[in-house]
Amino acid sequence: MSQLTQSAAWAALEQHQKSIAPQHMRDWFKADPQRAERMRLSAAGLTLDYSKNRANDETLSLLMDLAKQQGLNKLRVAMFSGETINNTEQRAVLHTALRANPSDSAWQPQADKIEAVQASLEKMRDFVEQVRAGQWHGYTGKAITDVVSIGIGGSFLGPKMASESLKPYWHESLSVHYVANVDGTAIADKLKGLDPETTLFVTSSKSFGTQETLANTLSARAWFYESGAGKQDVAKHFVAVTSNIKAATEFGIDENNLFPMWDWVGGRYSMWSAIGMPIALLIGFERFEEILKGAEAMDTHFMEAPIEQNMPVLMAMLGVWYANFFDSHAHVILSYDHYLRALPGYLQQLDMESNGKNVTRSGELVDYHTGPVIWGGEGTNGQHAYHQLLHQGTRVIPADFIMPLKSHNPIGEHHDMLASNCFGQTQALMQGKTLAEAQAELAGSQHSPEQLSLLAKHKVMPGNKPSNTILMERVTPYTLGALIALYEHRTFVQGVVWELNSFDQWGVELGKQLGNSVLSAIRDTHAEVELDASTEYLVNSFRQAKPQTLG
Numbered sequence: 198m199s200q201l202t203q204s205a206a207w208a209a210l211e212q213h214q215k216s217i218a219p220q221h222m223r224d225w226f227k228a229d230p231q232r233a234e235r236m237r238l239s240a241a242g243l244t245l246d247y248s249k250n251r252a253n254d255e256t257l258s259l260l261m262d263l264a265k266q267q268g269l270n271k272l273r274v275a276m277f278s279g280e281t282i283n284n285t286e287q288r289a290v291l292h293t294a295l296r297a298n299p300s301d302s303a304w305q306p307q308a309d310k311i312e313a314v315q316a317s318l319e320k321m322r323d324f325v326e327q328v329r330a331g332q333w334h335g336y337t338g339k340a341i342t343d344v345v346s347i348g349i350g351g352s353f354l355g356p357k358m359a360s361e362s363l364k365p366y367w368h369e370s371l372s373v374h375y376v377a378n379v380d381g382t383a384i385a386d387k388l389k390g391l392d393p394e395t396t397l398f399v400t401s402s403k404s405f406g407t408q409e410t411l412a413n414t415l416s417a418r419a420w421f422y423e424s425g426a427g428k429q430d431v432a433k434h435f436v437a438v439t440s441n442i443k444a445a446t447e448f449g450i451d452e453n454n455l456f457p458m459w460d461w462v463g464g465r466y467s468m469w470s471a472i473g474m475p476i477a478l479l480i481g482f483e484r485f486e487e488i489l490k491g492a493e494a495m496d497t498h499f500m501e502a503p504i505e506q507n508m509p510v511l512m513a514m515l516g517v518w519y520a521n522f523f524d525s526h527a528h529v530i531l532s533y534d535h536y537l538r539a540l541p542g543y544l545q546q547l548d549m550e551s552n553g554k555n556v557t558r559s560g561e562l563v564d565y566h567t568g569p570v571i572w573g574g575e576g577t578n579g580q581h582a583y584h585q586l587l588h589q590g591t592r593v594i595p596a597d598f599i600m601p602l603k604s605h606n607p608i609g610e611h612h613d614m615l616a617s618n619c620f621g622q623t624q625a626l627m628q629g630k631t632l633a634e635a636q637a638e639l640a641g642s643q644h645s646p647e648q649l650s651l652l653a654k655h656k657v658m659p660g661n662k663p664s665n666t667i668l669m670e671r672v673t674p675y676t677l678g679a680l681i682a683l684y685e686h687r688t689f690v691q692g693v694v695w696e697l698n699s700f701d702q703w704g705v706e707l708g709k710q711l712g713n714s715v716l717s718a719i720r721d722t723h724a725e726v727e728l729d730a731s732t733e734y735l736v737n738s739f740r741q742a743k744p745q746t747l748g
């Protein structure tokens with residue numbers, strides 16, 4: 198058994214779970230009128246209501262004991278002070294420096310990094326302002342009308358999610374498109390209808406070695422040349438964000454068109470850097486800076502608030518409570534805002550690539566569950582699809598409801614209806630419906646007694662299903678920045694408890710390696726590639742279907 202599962206804090210929680218499990222939140226709310234008020238917290242423009250959780254004051258206190266036991270305070274300081282907490286890659290983890298206030302003396306020890314960040318932001322500002330003002334001209338002298346952002350994973354999901362979330366702030370005549378997948382359909386579809394004379398490509402790749410991104414950039418360049426443009430025109434249409442300057446320049450990107458990234462920023466934590474350029478192009482640089490300010494406010498809260506009153510810590514520890522003590526395997530994110538519909542997909546990478554691990558920082562196999570499956574979608578759509586499983590399924594699936602109090606599109610009663618659905622769902626999950634309530638509801642109906650009894654059983658909802666609700670005034674650059682930073686820190690805290698390195702991603706490497714060797718087998722039948730019988734069959738089927746000239 199691991200030290201963690203043998204520890205005093207873990208044992209206390211296991212013991213406590215036995216007394217909590219039979220209790221119902223419905224009764225707690227009845228017995229304690231102060232519960233909702235006590236279990237509410239505001240920071241950085243966000244309010245978290247965590248009262249609809251299967252936790253009482255003792256639970257929270259024991260969870261905080263676990264956080265302390267696992268060294269949260271020390272590791273939190275270690276992250277912000279630039280220690281190499283990404284121990285498998287020997288890297289610091291300083292995405293927080295990307296949104297730091299440069300005049301904050303706490304950042305003095307990282308002055309070189311802060312300086313580099315500020316220089317990059319200035320270069321970004323200059324570029325963004327030129328493009329948005331129509332002063333960056335394509336090779337025939339026309340202003341840029343379309344930007345195609347090419348990148349994948351962390352070099353795609355954050356910018357795409359933030360762009361969609363902030364649609365009300367978009368430039369009226371500049372469009373941004375995203376291409377991630379290596380599937381040729383993705384880029385072919387995007388390029389249809391675009392004009393090479395007025396299209397700018399931003400290649401975002403920290404490593405500048407990602408197969409999908411390089412293939413898409415090459416195809417974009419081929420499309421550009423087909424329009425009659427020459428090599429000398431590339432600099433007007435291709436820029437890149439990368440930490441691998443050498444690879445990018447060898448690839449043909451003009452050195453002046455390179456924006457930096459650093460090895461102390463993980464891909465999935467990078468939308469605050471020049472990786473966020475497409476966002477800034479869409480909403481303007483000043484609004485991009487507001488995103489950073491929102492995140493910085495959440496960073497300050499995370500660093501300074503006592504852990505018992507700390508939003509990311511509370512959310513993280515409640516997640517640990519369900520994952521490790523209620524055998525919950527999933528966590529659902531429900532955005533009650535159409536503009537935030539890409540958030541669950543973004544959080545999937547943030548959380549699952551960070552905490553989807555089975556060995557500790559020191560390489561020991563864990564004997565407890567780590568990161569759950571993160572999924573979700575847009576409310577109210579999900580209510581007519583997968584919420585059935587949340588209400589009556591057999592597993593505990595904690596939910597985060599995210600609800601802006603004001604809409605950017607206040608049409609008729611739509612926002613009232615949206616909010617009432619959101620709040621109603623949290624209530625239904627918590628309260629459920631008893632057999633007596635179901636029977637009372639059916640009383641007076643035309644059904645036979647047998648049918649009534651059957652129906653009543655099916656209408657019973659156990660309730661006691663946990664949820665958090667996050668409110669904000671409106672989805673703005675500031676509140677979005679705070680929200681994303683909240684989830685970043687939540688992920689970090691859970692990684693601390695589970696003793697993981699949340700900042701590497703070795704698991705995705707094997708897929709990349711094998712994908713490349715399979716590609717050699719597809720290209721050349723004589724390639725010496727070891728394939729199992731199933732994969733060999735798949736490769737052969739694929740080769741047989743290929744047009745002869747390519748075979």
Ligand SMILES: O=P(O)(O)OC[C@H]1O[C@](O)(CO)[C@@H](O)[C@@H]1O
Pocket residue numbers: 349350351352401402403404405406407410464465550702705
């Ligand atoms: O920015 P890059 O280097 O192209 O990497 C893209 C993505 O690929 C991954 O390494 C996973 O394959 C992610 O962690 C990363 O965000």
